[in-house]
Amino acid sequence: MIVITETTSATSSPDGGPAALTGTPVVPGLALGPAVLARTEVAPAAVEAYATATADRDPESYPESALADYEAAAAAVATGFTERAGRTSGHAAEVMTATAGLASDRGLRNAVRKNLRAGEALLDALHAAVEQFASLFNQAGGLMAERVTDLRDIEKRIVARLVGEPEPGAPNPSEPSVLLAEDLAPADTAGLDPTTVVALVTERGGPTSHTAIIARQLGIPCVVGAVGAMAVAGGTMLLVDGTTGAVTVDPDPEEARRRVADDAEAREALATWEGPGRLNDGLAVKLLANVADGESARAAAGGPVEGVGLFRTELCFLNRSEEPTVDEQTDIYSGVLEAFGRTEPGDGGAGDRYVVVRTLDAGSDKPVAYATLPGEENPALGVRGLRLALGNPGLMERQLDAVAAAAERTGTETWVMAPMVATVAEARDFASAVHGRGLRAGVMVEVPSAALLAHRMLEVVDFLSIGTNDLTQYAMAADRMATDLAHLTDPWQPAVLQLIAITAEAGIQAGKPVGVCGEAAADPLLACALIGMGITSLSMAPAAVRAVGARLASVSSQDCEEAAEAALAASDPAAGRAAVLEVLGG
Structure with a gap:
């Protein structure tokens, strides 16, 4: 039996197959099946x-x-x-x-x-x-x-x-299988059928890549950055552990089936969890959804969430060449807000639901024709997010007018936050514009400077929301698509967790909410540590909510605090995961 674990190098077994691979776990769960290799070249x-x-x-x-x-x-x-x-x-x-x-x-x-x-x-x-x-x-x-x-x-x-050939893409297995790929285009990942592709292992990509994010949305156990995965022969039985990053080649059949059956039983139990978010000692935790439009908001509203922690407004306009009018934007935003309008108090916490609207995070990999500046040398560090308002203040003003109009039309409690905020002055000016429209104002903590100045940010805004995807990339100076650096773009990195802890402590001192809306919020294990640091809300893909909620319901405040201490004291992500698993009892 060969075990592929989360390591930093690849070695070979005597028969030429892989003996050890680098693997970063990104979607928890256990899955067993024959390997199917995706070779997406044209004939x-x-x-x-x-x-x-x-x-x-x-x-x-x-x-x-x-x-x-x-x-x-x-x-x-x-x-x-x-x-x-x-x-x-x-x-x-x-x-x-x-x-x-x-x-x-x-x-x-x-x-x-x-x-x-x-x-x-x-x-x-x-x-x-x-x-x-x-x-x-x-x-x-x-x-x-x-x-x-x-x-x-x-x-x-x-x-x-x-x-004259069919477009290439991931194969459609006839039986439940583990898909191995050097990398998958997002379109291939999004088209996967989770009933036949039970797990995904890629050689390239990091924990915040598009492939990883879509795998979370589909609920497929996933390990990325597993260099050498394509050396596994097709048809080889694989046991994939998306919690630890371990992949077992040719596992003991009886033991593997037992572990998968236990995991399936646990997942079935998750399906019955209906919220609201709460630890077993009664501490309330807001569990929220990330949405992109009215359709995704209505789908999320039917699940056990207490609102929206991240409404990505720019996703509504990726195919627009001209800026929509205030009235058009109002209609679009209303479609999201009305899905989370107030209900009668006492309805499982639904009466306290709210929507956090993020202003345009245009730029970099999300170009919006009417907003994004062309020809930047380094768009990821350029004029994106709130910075667009420097040269085009009317763009943000019109968007805020539309958000305020939608909030008034729907009666939904609406919070507004700005992305890519780096200074207290930026936060103050943004908060003034939002407060002038009668809404609660916050900023995203994605730039390390915002985390280091969180206590001062909270003097001028009502809440903070940590975007762990960009915070990790910027804190670790690591391109999240660089396979060789996948271990650095892991939100379990101690330096990233320290920045989160600093921000959470600032919220505790100010008595104001601090949430996490990056992909880290969808990790049930990491969620416990985040709550232990003082995070008050977690926003994620709706498919991840039940797993996170059920995990939190099984632990106490003391458990979470000990998990936070263990994660922060760890030397690397793998050690952090292992330490928290030990604290929480596996």
């Missing part, structure tokens, strides 16, 4: 046949006819992404909408045309254009580098259309 024979057929091209007419072929293929790929976005919601819809825009990007099209006019064949022209943009994205780093996976997926799909 080489079809590509070669296409290249041969176009070898004797007319240098005069070819560039324009080839460009027309490219445009038709790119349009078909973009339409496919748009259709997929319409069949899903949340982060998956966000990613596919953004990818549809990238597939039809005029800059990419112009680069292809330039290469064609220079005498290159279409497939070569496309590849060169993709490499040009991939280099620019990688140089930008941060969230822009994450788009390289999308870009290469788009290239494969366009090539498939050109050569």
Whole structure:
């Protein structure tokens, strides 16, 4: 029996298979099944046949006819992404909408045309254009580098259309299986069927990558950054532990089935948890949902949540070329707010539900045509979020007017927070604008300076919300898509937890709420430690709420405080997980 554990290197067993892999757990749960490998390349024979057929091209007419072929293929790929976005919601819809825009990007099209006019064949022209943009994205780093996976997926799909092959993608297993991949494009991850793909293991990506986030939304146990996973032979039985990051190759069948059955029983128990969030000694914890639009809000409202901790407003406008009017925005925001309108007090806490609206977090990997500045050298560290208001103050003013109008129309308690706040002056100015509209004001803690100045931030705002995805990336100076740095982009990193603890303590001292709305909130084990630090609310993908709520219901305030101390004292993420598991009894 070979055990693949969370380590920092890969080794080989005597038979040539993997003996140890790097693995970062991102979605908890146990799953057993045969390995299915995702090899998402276009058939080489079809590509070669296409290249041969176009070898004797007319240098005069070819560039324009080839460009027309490219445009038709790119349009078909973009339409496919748009259709997929319409069949899903949340982060998956966000990613596919953004990818549809990238597939039809005029800059990419112009680069292809330039290469064609220079005498290159279409497939070569496309590849060169993709490499040009991939280099620019990688140089930008941060969230822009994450788009390289999308870009290469788009290239494969366009090539498939050109050569007459089906678009590549993840396989659809006929039996419950463990999917192994070097990496998966977000569109492939979003299209997975959790009844047949029972776990996901990738060689690339980190805990805050799009693949990890969508896997959480689907509830599929997931381990990322597992270098060497593709060396496992197809059909090999695998036991994946999404809590510890351990993957067992050819496990003892009886023991593996027992463990999976125990986990399934525990998951069934989770399905009966209906909230509200509370520890077993009565301490209340607000469990909230992350939403993107009215549809996802209505779906979340039917579950055991007490409101919305993160309404990502920019996701409503990724495909808009012009800024919507205040009236249009009011209608859109009302669709979310009305899903969480006040009910009668005593209805399981539902009467205290509220919605936290985040103002536009446009920029970096979420370009909004009417707001984002073009041509930035490093968009992840550039003019994004609240910083957009510096050069275009009317943009934020109109959005706040619309949020206030929607709050008045629906009667829903509405809080508003700004992303990418770095200074107390920024927080003060934003709070003044929000308070002037009769709403509660807060800021996101994503920049380390905001965490270090949390006590001063709370002198001017009503609440703080920690975005652990960006806070981790910025605190650790690690691109979250760099596979070699996946261990640094883990929210269990002690330095990141120290920043969270500083922020939570500031909230305790000020008597004001401090929540977590990053992906860390969806980790049931880490949630206990966060509550022990003084976090008052957790906002996550709705699919994760029951697991987190049930776990919290099984522990006490003292348990959480001891878990927090153990996590903060750990030397690395793996040690932190192990220490908290020991404190909480596994």
